[in-house]
Structure formats: structure tokens, C-alpha cells
Amino acid sequence: MLEIFVIAYCIYFFLNVYTSFMQIGFVSKARSMPAIILNTMKYEEAGSYSIEKEKVSILSSFYDFVLFILWIGFGLKSLDSLINVDQGWLKAIIFVDLFIIINWALSLPFELYTTFKLDKKYGFSNMTPLLFIKDTVKTGILFLLFGSLVIAGISLIIENLPLWWIWGFAFIFAVIILINMIYPIIRDKMFDKFEPLKDKExxxxxxxxxxxxxxxxxxxFSVDASKRDNRLNAYFGGLGSTKRVVLFDTLVEKLTHNELLAVLGHELGHFKNGDILKNIGIMGIVMFVFFAIFGNLNDELFLKLSINNEPYAIITVFLLFSPILSFFLMPLISLISRHNEYAADEFGSNLQSKNDLVNALLKLANENKSFPLSHPLYIFFYYSHPPLVERFKELGYDVYKISDPSDALKEEFNIDDE
Incomplete structure (x- = not known):
């Protein structure tokens, strides 16, 4: 069984690196061609940003591969030997918490480089060291409190219930639904400043x-997202009575009323088409498959890892190997998601207007420096949204007919400089 997981991880690692190399080559070539969707300067800048991100991703993939080998080689065994606790749920909390904290600490250099070097270089990040530390401390506190409770809960289920993986799935699925319900409240109280819109019109x-x-x-609500990042975004947060419309202050600043309504119209398309419930259903199916696999592992796997087949080990093995399964399931999930995005675009353009939605997408692309082209293999594995070029085509407009998007698109869609 361990051999199967290792082979799967090697394939996962190879595909990660290979698709990144393909993306770098594709974008490097596309960047030298006439600009589309973005103005010329933003087009070249977006291409450079995309290439640099993929280079970081490649380095991170190699780094993660080494960590994976170290964990299965002696890391799990060494960590197990340091923890001498009899209670299963308590050992699970200590072991899993330490496993997660160690992985976070070892990956911290990549997070710091992306936030304070790469994103600042391209004008995205406004993060300060003090704010980063505050966010990290708050996130750590939430993890230690609520994460540990979840670990304890699943440990007790493993220890005390037959067919524990079915009950464990139900427990974790319920926790995820609860998190989605209270997420806006947590963000409001601990991280962001949510305010009613000042623009009453x-x-x-x-x-x-x-x-x-x-x-x-x-x-x-408007949220002060600009204190961390200059990207534009909006979302519907929460479930049930906690549902709220959240607009980044950057979005309110950059988009006209009609354009912003078109963006919200797109999001409402997801609501009207039942995509939220569909996504919850897909998430539930995927999670059930995960629990069915990791709930029926044989003792041989744990023997080869030199750890006992106990709650702490089962949870850790789940965390260690689940990214592999996620990666191979993502193409199907992303395919469904891209289909839903087209339908939401159609709904949003009908609810507001096609021109308003296109104007908004153009501004979002330029402000977020989203390179409009990607390698087909990269799209297959990673794109939950269709490429911008394809979205415009579905809306009835071929961007390749424009030789100078910075002027021609403004004329075509009546974009005002703001």
C-alpha cells in the first residue's frame, strides 16, 4: 500500500512540475505576441508575473517532495517517539498539531517570498510585517483551539465507533458546513473591518x-481588503442567516455601479443555478471517497511507516496523502466549475447587460494582472474558471479581432477611464 501511495505521489510531483514548465514556455511565447484583453504594459507585466509564480511553484514542488520523503522515511517515526501519551485523542491532538506546525514552518519561506517580494514587486501586496505577524498569530490561535477540537472529535469517533469512517465523514462534513456559516463572522471579528456601504445609492x-x-x-458590506492586497474581488459569504454580500474596497473604488452590479449578477447566477448546493454536494462526494479510502487502510502501511494504526496516525496519513487524490480529482471538478462559470456569465449579462459584464471583466483582468492565455494542460489541471479569452467568446466577442485592446476595447464597450 505504501508503494502505491509513493508511486502516486511521484506521478503527482512529475505532473505538477511538467505543467509548470509547459506553462512557462507557453506564456513566454505568448507574452512576445500582440497584447489581447490587457493593455500592452499590463499584458507584458502579467506574463512576467505568471512566469515568476510558476518558477516559485516548481521550486516549492521539489521542496515538498523532499519533505514528503523525509516524513515517510523517518519523520513520522521520530515524531511518534517524542510523544508518550496514553489517551488516544490527546496524542492525536499533540501529534497532528505538531505535524501541521512543522510543515507550516518549513513552508514559511515560500509564503514570505511570495507576499513580501513577488507580490510587492508587481504591486499587489500591501502587507506589512506587523500585520503579517498579527494575522499569523490569530490564525494560529484559531487552529489550536478549533482545529484541536476537531482532531479530538474525529479521534474519539475512530476509537469508539464501528465503521468509523462513515461517522467521521458525517462529522467533518458538518464541521465544514458550520465553518462556512460562521466564516464571515470570524473574518469580521478577527481579521477584516466589515462596514455597511457608504455609497447608499x-x-x-x-x-x-x-x-x-x-x-x-x-x-x-465593504471590507478593507486593500490593507493586505490591491486585487479586486467580491464574494457572497456565509450560509443561511449569515449570508452577506462582501465587496473589496478596491472593487468599489475601481468599478462603476453598473459594472459592479454585473459582477454581482454573475455571482447571483451561481445562486440561481444552484451551484452553491452543487459544490457542497461535490465536496461531500469527494470527502466521502477520501474517508472510504483512508478508513480502510491495512496495518501494513502503518508498519512500513513505523507508526501504530491509531487515530493520530490515521489522521496524519490522511493529511499527508490526500493532496495526491485531490490533484487527480481536480480536472473533473474544474471542468464542472468552468461549465458553471459560463452559465453564471450568461445569467449576469442578462441580468445587467453584456457590455457591463465585459467592461467589468476587462477592468478586473487589468487591475489583477491576469494573463489571458494559458497552456491547455495547465487549464485542464488548474483552471476552475475558463480562460478570459474563452469567456469573452462565449459572450459573443472575439478578442483576437482587436489589434490594440487599450483603445479598441474602450471604444467597443464604452469603457470610461477612471
């Missing part, structure tokens, strides 16, 4: 749009 238009499609929310 915009708020009134948004509420009218929500009423039109029957979307009930607890309010429309």
Missing part, C-alpha cells in the same frame, strides 16, 4: 438586484 441598487433574484442576505 449603490447599496440601494444592490438590494434591488438581490430582491429581483430572491437572494436573502444579512447585509451588503
Amino acid at each position: 449603490l447599496e440601494s441598487k444592490i438590494e434591488k438586484l438581490l430582491d429581483e433574484v430572491g437572494f436573502k442576505s444579512s447585509g451588503v
Whole structure:
């Protein structure tokens, strides 16, 4: 069994690195061609950013591969020998917490480089060392408190219930639903500053749009995302009574009212098409498959890892090997997601207007420096959203007919400089 997992991880590692190399070569060639969607300067900058990200990804993949070998070679055994605790749930908390903390600490250089070097170089990150430390401490506290409770819960289920993996799945699935419900509240209280929209005219238009499609929310809020990042975004957070519309302050600043309503119209398309429930269902199916696999591992695997077939080991093996299964399932999940995005674009363009949605996508692409082209293999594995070129085609517009997008697109879609 261990051999199968190792071979699967090697394939996973190879595909990760290979697709990154293919993406770098593809973008390098595309970057030298006439710009599309983005203006010329942003097009070249977005291409450079994409290439640098993939180089970091390749280095990170090699680094993770070495860590994986070290963990299965002697790391798990060494960590196990340091923890002498009789209670299964307590040992699971200590062991799994340490496993996660060690992995986080070892991956920290990549996070620091991306946040303070790469993203700052391209004008994205506004993160300060003090804010980074505050965020890290708060995240750590939440993990130690709530993460440890979840670990204890699944440990007790493993120890006391027959067919524990079925009950474990139900428990974790319920926890994820709960997290989605309280996530906006946690963000509001501990990380971000949520405020009612100051632009009451915009708020009134948004509420009218929500009423039109029957979307009930607890309010429309602006969040001070610019203190960390300059990218533009918006989302519907929470479930049930905690649902709220959240707009990044950067989005409110850069988009016109009609463009912003078109973006929200796209998100409401997901709501109207039942994509939220579909995604929850897909997540549940994937998680059930994971629990079915990791809940029926034989003792031989744990023997080769030199650890006991106990709750702490089962949970850790799950965390160590689940990224492999996720990677091979992602193409199918992403295919479904891309289909849903096309449908949401259609809904949003009909709810507001096609021109407003296209204008908004153009501004989002330019402000977020999203390179509009990618290698087909890279799209197959990683794209949950269709490439911008394809989204524009589905909306009835071929960007390749434009030789100078910085001027021609403005004329075509009546984009105002702001």
C-alpha cells in the first residue's frame, strides 16, 4: 500500500512540475505576441508575473517532495517517539498539531517570498510585517483551539465507533458546513473591518438586484481588503442567516455601479443555478471517497511507516496523502466549475447587460494582472474558471479581432477611464 501511495505521489510531483514548465514556455511565447484583453504594459507585466509564480511553484514542488520523503522515511517515526501519551485523542491532538506546525514552518519561506517580494514587486501586496505577524498569530490561535477540537472529535469517533469512517465523514462534513456559516463572522471579528456601504445609492441598487433574484442576505458590506492586497474581488459569504454580500474596497473604488452590479449578477447566477448546493454536494462526494479510502487502510502501511494504526496516525496519513487524490480529482471538478462559470456569465449579462459584464471583466483582468492565455494542460489541471479569452467568446466577442485592446476595447464597450 505504501508503494502505491509513493508511486502516486511521484506521478503527482512529475505532473505538477511538467505543467509548470509547459506553462512557462507557453506564456513566454505568448507574452512576445500582440497584447489581447490587457493593455500592452499590463499584458507584458502579467506574463512576467505568471512566469515568476510558476518558477516559485516548481521550486516549492521539489521542496515538498523532499519533505514528503523525509516524513515517510523517518519523520513520522521520530515524531511518534517524542510523544508518550496514553489517551488516544490527546496524542492525536499533540501529534497532528505538531505535524501541521512543522510543515507550516518549513513552508514559511515560500509564503514570505511570495507576499513580501513577488507580490510587492508587481504591486499587489500591501502587507506589512506587523500585520503579517498579527494575522499569523490569530490564525494560529484559531487552529489550536478549533482545529484541536476537531482532531479530538474525529479521534474519539475512530476509537469508539464501528465503521468509523462513515461517522467521521458525517462529522467533518458538518464541521465544514458550520465553518462556512460562521466564516464571515470570524473574518469580521478577527481579521477584516466589515462596514455597511457608504455609497447608499449603490447599496440601494444592490438590494434591488438581490430582491429581483430572491437572494436573502444579512447585509451588503465593504471590507478593507486593500490593507493586505490591491486585487479586486467580491464574494457572497456565509450560509443561511449569515449570508452577506462582501465587496473589496478596491472593487468599489475601481468599478462603476453598473459594472459592479454585473459582477454581482454573475455571482447571483451561481445562486440561481444552484451551484452553491452543487459544490457542497461535490465536496461531500469527494470527502466521502477520501474517508472510504483512508478508513480502510491495512496495518501494513502503518508498519512500513513505523507508526501504530491509531487515530493520530490515521489522521496524519490522511493529511499527508490526500493532496495526491485531490490533484487527480481536480480536472473533473474544474471542468464542472468552468461549465458553471459560463452559465453564471450568461445569467449576469442578462441580468445587467453584456457590455457591463465585459467592461467589468476587462477592468478586473487589468487591475489583477491576469494573463489571458494559458497552456491547455495547465487549464485542464488548474483552471476552475475558463480562460478570459474563452469567456469573452462565449459572450459573443472575439478578442483576437482587436489589434490594440487599450483603445479598441474602450471604444467597443464604452469603457470610461477612471
